[in-house]
Amino acid sequence: MRVNKLILSIIIFIISLPIFIWLESGFAIKSATDFVKPLIFSASLVISSVRFYKHYLLIISLTLLFLMVIFYLFWQIPTADWLGSVGIGMFTIYIIGYLPELIRKGYVEKL
């Protein structure tokens, strides 16, 4: 069972990575740093598919948004932008993870 879940996670990661690369840059990769966000988002998607770890996704994304505010207030805008975009991206993936429950029940019973 655990092996099945691991295989499923790997499959989700492998399939989602090119999708996130396209969403981020349209496959126009200019440097290694262009891979970082898609990798994070793919990993987030894998995490969001595992109920047990889902809430960590929320905590991490909110932490990133909090750090975004701190860097923004100190005029470190590029860093704030990076943190904010990763934070919102992870948050979006977190919400997407609840879509089946939302369609079924109309609300999330437990976050």
Added chain:
Amino acid sequence: MNYNRFKSPLIFFLLFSATLIFIWFKQGLIYGGGDVGLQTYNPQRTLENAQYIWWEAVAPGNPIPQGLTAVPFHFIFSKLQLIGFGPVLLQATLFFLILFFMGYGMYRLLLSIFNVNKFYAILGGLFYMINPYMMVQVWHRFVHSTFFLAAALPFLVIFWTNWIKKGNSFSLLLFLFTNLIAVYLYGTLAYLLTVWILLFLITLGEIIIPFTNLKHSSRLLVKFLIGFILWLLTNSWWLVPTFSVGPATFAQQHTGEESLVTLINISKQTIIPYSLQLVNPFYLFLQAELGQVYANGLMRIIPWLSVIFILIGLISGLKQKKIVLYSLIFLIVLLFAKGAASPFTYPYIFGFEHLFSLGILRNPFEKIGILLPFVGSILLIAGIGSLRTFFSRFNRVYYINSAIILSFVALIIFHWPMFISQPFGKPNNPGYVQVPQSYKDTDNWIKNEVNINYKSNIGKILHLPLPLGESVSYKWRWGYNGLESSDLLFSSLPSISHGFNISRLDDSLTALSLSFLNFGISNQNYILRLLQNFNVRFIVLHKDINWLGGDLYDPTLIEEKLNQLNFLKKSASFEDLLVYKVSDDNFKPKINLTVNYQLIYPSNNGTFWPWSLTNDNLMITPSLDDQINNDTIDLANQVIVFPESSFNYPHSVFINNLVDQIASSEALAQSLISEIRKVKPILLQNGEINAEHINDKLISATEKMIVMLKAKRENSEITNSQLDDYKMDMETIFSQDLRNSRLLLYINERDMSLFLQVHFHSLPKLKEGLNPNIQIQVDGISQYLNNQLIRYNLIPQYSLKLDTKEGIDSQKVFKFKIPKKYQYEILMIDIKGSTLYPTFLQKINLSINGQVKELTGQLKENVMSFGYYEFDSGDVEIGYNIISSSNLAQSFDNLIKIGNVTIADGVIKVESIGGIGYIESSIPGARGGDVYRVSFEVMSQNANGFNFQLAQDIDNINEAGKKVPQLNEFINLTPNNWQHLRFTLNPLKLTTQEASIRLIVSSNPQSLTQSAISIRNLKIEKILNNDIVLKAVLNEQNSEDDGGQILDISQKSPVLYHGKVKIIKPSFFIFSETFHPGWKLTLSDGHKNFSPKEHLMANLYGNAYFIDQIGEYDFILEFEPQRLVNRGALIAFTTYVGLIMFIIWRRFRKHES
């Protein structure tokens, strides 16, 4: 109904809105300018204009179908105007209503969504009214359609939600009525998407969250479709005309690539740190238009307080059935509104690259971002509610109450402009507008003249100086910067007062404007001809215009000229406005007949206008789609053909030499790549994705070519795969229209031609000694490259075998499309300054389709004639060497010298004193459109570099009162080393009358050693850049130019003319409004109706119909797309009536049962 539930919030929002209005309007002045101009200044006049698709008042006329959306609002306000509301009261009333409906609407929406305490619903309404987005992006931005959207949104959602959830037809009717009253919001077409994205998401949410069953989902889907279809029907009166007539205009005003670049650059400002706090950093931080205080740390924290509540509401809302939908919508809207900023950057770019119409969303934060505070207000209250519930568990509600109160106090502090002064202008420039009384006086005077003397054949007003863009700046009491609004300020006659961003029309308006600058008193008939062609009756000279820094000229200069023109008389003067009248004998009516005509085939770039080449006759230009009838060509007096395209390119001898050097020198090869590469950071910075991609491929291809040349040099093998890779790069470069690529804004066409010609001339060098298969491959690439270079006008089709002397490294090529075989005179135009060139340009070698002809010129006024030549119909290519004039640089004694400037052995030394030193050489005879090359040698002593400036008389003046040159480049220097520099300047601005070159060295005034530079061999040369034109005289002018008579004209409306015409000879019926295929002429002799077969462009902007049937006819000249409005209004009315009857019927049935 619990009345008490509604009474006090209603009064609260009324009072709150009234208080804000009192604060904003306490000076008793209106606000105006920006993109919208003076919207509420004269609703009656706007209503007169807006009810027709064709805006005659904005002469020479243009279809503005989306202006129809202004009709309901201006209809209501015109009634207020009738009962005595002045501009201030009208604007204050509008703003009051907008504020009130925003706040009260959100209050009602919150009550309808979830059970919430009245107090919190009021807070939500307040937040919707007062948040960073509303203050900056709505009020400060001052786009009136956004005001209407902000006010209407809550009601649209209330009524739509009731319709979708409960099937309440009355709510549907209220939804449609709200759309009708607030239809002005659709004046910004993108708001169609904004509204329907929101309504669609709400409906989708009802369907799938949760998904109950197919039957329920189908029912909701059907309701959505019914609502959407009824919305389409009730809005068809403006929708259909806008989407029938609009797209052709939009496509001329914007290209897909421009929209993409705008999107990318704007997205740099809509990154998540800014979008999430609803802030537009451009206005708030970069421009600091609301004050520098917003850079303060405390001010930067405040918006995040509301973001905390919104995020809490978003997360807690996931657990609440009533709010979960809004949590999801907020996230979706955030991802939409941030545009091409990360995360998920690419879908927007992909959409823009493949769908032109998406260009209306090129500023997504402005167009969709308004949904953020809208949904944010709902989540804010949800968040407050969740926090209260959480803290109430610990009996600590007072903590959260205190936090709420503090947050709202902080919010009010953040939005201080709304409470202390006003959010529209800047702290030191409030955006007040006070239109001088002289405008009303001038308009009344003209109206009086027209009523007394010109009941028919009224004509137009030409406003000078004529802005070629849509905006203008006036030196009024409070200043004015914004949309040129003469169509509102002058209701007496239509006004030619600004450009339209449509190239053919703007080109003709530029000619009209510059005729006063370019033509003297001796050739004033050209000016008269232009005024006649544009049906001008009056000229209003604006001496209150800010003319520096743009495309305008000094009005006092023009005043002198206007006073001397024989056909004009200064008839009135009101402060800074002078009125000139065209004498009745010289006035040409809007509709007239003419027999004589000439055919003009204009250029696309419009650097010269035909008026000085043509005679007095009507100018006919075949329309873009139709081929003109051969007989029509033959009956013309003359045919004048301008080049379809022209370009400069480096001489092939020069290129071959360069290639030889590159082939043997690694350093030179790398230097070539650096030249191509240096543009890349600028492309990246400016968001030029497509241009950057092409540039990358050019770099890659050049690197591959250099590798292959090196291999050749070292006798190594060149493989098929190398050539395949190389060809792929080349194919990518040419896969899009390179000539219209934005890359040519950064690499000039000559340099682009040089880079690509290096490739083209390198290929034969590679070929030598290779095996036959590789040679065939190289030949194929060579042929491909040759075809592409010719196709995109980077090299001529025929090799120019002109002699190249020293100093000539470029040639100019003109491509003509000859309509018919005739004997054409070859003319070089705009020949001022011909004496500066060798042989005074009277002997020139021209290459005509690859054959060199040595021609002798004959000067005729401003034109050099090089004799006659027979050309067959089809393509013709003519070229000449780009030669330079004699040195125009001033002698040392005549230079302007600042600092310590000395000369010894021909070397000028410039030393700074008090921080600055420079020399300035005026350019004698400099005029608009001239191209100059400046070259000199320079050596630094203690200076890191120097500034190279081009100063023109039209340069703007900064706040310190100093002129700011438009060209001011800092050039780095290595000390004690002579450097040879050469600059070919861009053509001078068309309104330039004086220009000079400055070389400036500056240093720190406190420094002990002063910087100095030495200059020698300073040359300023005018580059021959004149156009070649072909003219064929076909027939003698018919002495009787009148082909008949206009017996009667009656203008029923701006879109309809009736009249009677008598045709005695085949003639052109000329209608002096902007050419549009929608203008249809129908003639009737009482028995049959017919329309002229040919509808062509007249006088390079207007309409001409060829009537070859003799007789007397009634005519109707109608702008047919207006019928779409009438039909649409009927459909909308029928739909409303049908829906009302349906509702009554249902109520009746319900009552019965």
